[in-house]
Amino acid sequence: MTPLTPPRPPTAECRTVLADGRVATITATRRPRANRAEVKCVVPNAPQLSETMQNIVRLARLTEARLDNRDQVVLSMDLTPSAEERQWELAAVLADRAVRGAWLPDAVPVVAMGWSDSWHLAQVCGGEAASALAETALAEARFSIADNLLLGGEAPAGQTLDAQYLTHLGALTGHADPAAAVSSARAWFPLHSGGINDSLAWVEVSVTPIDIPAAEEEESIAAPGLDLTAQLAVRQVLAAARHFDGKALGRWKTVVRFAQPRFQGESYQLALVMADRLARGREFVPRGRLIATGSSTAWHAGRVEAVEGRQPKLELILKQAAPGDRVLLPHAWQDYMGADYPSALRAKGASLACVERIGLI
Numbered sequence: 001m002t003p004l005t006p007p008r009p010p011t012a013e014c015r016t017v018l019a020d021g022r023v024a025t026i027t028a029t030r031r032p033r034a035n036r037a038e039v040k041c042v043v044p045n046a047p048q049l050s051e052t053m054q055n056i057v058r059l060a061r062l063t064e065a066r067l068d069n070r071d072q073v074v075l076s077m078d079l080t081p082s083a084e085e086r087q088w089e090l091a092a093v094l095a096d097r098a099v100r101g102a103w104l105p106d107a108v109p110v111v112a113m114g115w116s117d118s119w120h121l122a123q124v125c126g127g128e129a130a131s132a133l134a135e136t137a138l139a140e141a142r143f144s145i146a147d148n149l150l151l152g153g154e155a156p157a158g159q160t161l162d163a164q165y166l167t168h169l170g171a172l173t174g175h176a177d178p179a180a181a182v183s184s185a186r187a188w189f190p191l192h193s194g195g196i197n198d199s200l201a202w203v204e205v206s207v208t209p210i211d212i213p214a215a216e217e218e219e220s221i222a223a224p225g226l227d228l229t230a231q232l233a234v235r236q237v238l239a240a241a242r243h244f245d246g247k248a249l250g251r252w253k254t255v256v257r258f259a260q261p262r263f264q265g266e267s268y269q270l271a272l273v274m275a276d277r278l279a280r281g282r283e284f285v286p287r288g289r290l291i292a293t294g295s296s297t298a299w300h301a302g303r304v305e306a307v308e309g310r311q312p313k314l315e316l317i318l319k320q321a322a323p324g325d326r327v328l329l330p331h332a333w334q335d336y337m338g339a340d341y342p343s344a345l346r347a348k349g350a351s352l353a354c355v356e357r358i359g360l361i
Contacts, residue, residue, distance in 0.1 A: 012098035015111045015147075016091035017137045023111075024079040026091045028099035030071045038069040039096070042076040049083065053092050055224040056119050060093040062253040063122035063169055063178040066211050067220055068100055087130055090114030090152050093169070103172050107148040114152020114166065120206055120222070120255035122169040122178035126152025131159055182208050185278035187290040189271035190313040191263055198312075200291060200320050201259045203268055205238075205275040207252040217242065221254045225261035234272065240299035241273045241358065245282065252280065267307040270294035270328060273358055282359075288324025288350070291317055302357040306332040314341065323349030331356040 012028045039061075041053040053075060061068070073096055081088055091112040097103035098110070113133055114126035130151040137143055138161075149163040168177045184206040191201045210220060218235040226234065234256050242248035256272065270292040277283045278290065293313055294304045307313075310333055317327060318341065327350055329337075334354040342352050 008101035009099060012095050013109065014091040014095040014098065015109060015143060016088040016113055017111070017133045017142065018079065018081050018088070019085050019133070021137060021140065021142065022079055023137060023142045024077055024081065024088060024091075026075060026077050026088065026095045028095040029074045029076075030099045031074070033070065033072045038072060040072065040074045041092075042074065044077070044080045046080050046083075049080070053077075053089075055222075056089050057092055057096045058222050059119035059224060059255060060122065060169065061096070062120055062208065062220075062222055062255060063182075064097075064102055067253060068102060069219060071100065073099055086115035087113040087126060087133060087152075089116065089119075090124060090126070090150065090166075093119070094150065094172075097172075105148055107146075109143075110148045110150065111143050112150045114150070116152070118179075120257075121182055124152035124166045124168060127154060128156045131156050131161060131163075134161055134163065178208070182206050183279045183281070185275045185285075187271035187275040187278065187292055189268045189291070189293050190309075190316045191260060192267075192309050192312045192316055198316050200289075200316070201263070201268075203259075203272050203275050204257045205272065205279045206255045206257075207276070207279045208254075210251060210253050217249050220252065221256065223256040223258075225258065230261075233266075237269050237272055237296075237299055238276055241276065241302070243300045244302040244358065245277075248280065248282075265307065265309075266295035267293045267309070267313065269296060269299075270304055270330075270358075273299065274328065277358070286324060286326035286351075288322055288326065290326050290328070291321070291350075292328040293317075294328070294330040294355075299358075302359050304330050304355050304357060306330040310336060318344055318348075321345055321348045321350040325350040327352045329354050 014026050016024050018024055039054050039057050041050045043049040094112050113130040114124045116123050116125055151163050151165050155165040170178045186202045186204045188200040188202050192198050217239040221235045223231045223234045274290055274292050295307050296303050296305050331354045345352050
């Protein structure tokens with residue numbers, strides 16, 4: 001007998017307490033997607049905060065058992081928190097889950113406070129700060145003791161609040177910490193602009209097994225912090241490189257993060273592909289960092305091509321290489337670096353390979 005699916009409400013609300021004591025309400029409204037963006041967020045007179053909320057909800061969704069983009073969800077907040085406030089983040093995530101039926105609250109209304117730097121790992125913080133906000137608001141009768149109170153982080157010692165404390169989102173449904181199913185890896189690439197800020201920057205790829213594949217591979221890839229053009233480029237690179245792997249498509253929910261999200265050019269692409277392959281267990285892990293630069297017009301064929309700025313990037317990599325590092329460069333650069341360059345890298349304890357294709361490293 002097929003189990004009954006609980007009805008999904010057209011709207012759901014979750015309240016949160018702001019730093020000034022006001023109680024804000026985040027309302028989630030569900031409607032047919034009709035080829036629109038799966039999440040939209042509206043915070044009064046705060047477009048940057050609206051974008052932040054959208055990124056948070058998208059990242060938190062990637063920790064769910066199934067990738068659910070069936071409907072469009074619009075999240076709105078009736079008050080505007082200050083730019084540095086973050087305790088409202090958990091309320092946004094819970095409102096989104098409630099309206100899609102991904103989480104059914106034990107009781108309503110729901111009051112939630114918590115934040116995270118790792119929503120893609122389903123981790124939740126808040127702790128003493130969230131408890132203090134809740135205690136003050138409760139004492140001032142801004143919400144009722146009968147409300148369903150959820151707070152992020154560990155319960156502070158000696159707390160007397162009737163609240164559920166969450167260190168991870170899996171606890172909402174009695175499951176294990178979702179972070180246990182996430183595999184993450186980083187690779188480094190040279191950021192060169194000809195100034196004192198030149199450095200090796202990392203790109204991190206975190207993958208989680210997916211139960212029900214997305215309609216398109218790119219739907220399962222999130223790249224928070226990047227502009228729309230860069231997000232699209234990252235998704236296309238990973239989707240094409242996974243196509244080269246043969247059986248890698250439709251198996252992963254993916255989050256891509258950059259140490260420096262504001263950059264230009266395509267020299268990050270080989271590092272991105274290698275971080276993804278490391279996270280999926282497709283490459284051997286080096287003793288140190290994996291440093292790579294290169295791009296491609298045919299990642300689906302595994303081809304690695306040269307990028308601009310060859311000489312300054314070679315110099316930057318040599319300057320910052322450390323023992324145990326593995327350096328991957330485009331094969332097209334091999335004839336231009338000279339015989340001394342590989343020797344200089346080896347003298348620093350790093351290894352070098354000039355590659356024409358991924359999968360042959």
